[in-house]
Amino acid sequence: MSRIVALASLALLLGVAPALAQPAPGTPGAPVPRNITSTGVTKPPGGGGGDKGSAPYSRASTEADMAKAQRAAAARDKAWDSKMRTTMGSICKGC
Numbered sequence: 001m002s003r004i005v006a007l008a009s010l011a012l013l014l015g016v017a018p019a020l021a022q023p024a025p026g027t028p029g030a031p032v033p034r035n036i037t038s039t040g041v042t043k044p045p046g047g048g049g050g051d052k053g054s055a056p057y058s059r060a061s062t063e064a065d066m067a068k069a070q071r072a073a074a075a076r077d078k079a080w081d082s083k084m085r086t087t088m089g090s091i092c093k094g095c
């Protein structure tokens with residue numbers, strides 16, 4: 001009987017310990033609560049009000065970033081092509 005009581009108390013303590021170790025909500029290091037809609041869809045925390053000020057990206061900055069990424073990709077492709085041309089030029093002269 002004492003083994004059962006000891007095991008039950010140990011299980012109770014081990015089950016409660018992780019819940020006690022978590023920081024209180026609102027303190028640094030605490031997990032941010034998620035927003036769950038009425039249909040059960042999980043949304044990221046914060047915002048969600050639909051106002052334009054809560055959007056992290058504006059269309060102008062997104063288009064500028066996209067143009068910058070396209071220029072960087074073109075430069076990488078050009079560098080790759082020239083590297084392959086010099087490397088393969090000594091091996092293969094074409095068909």
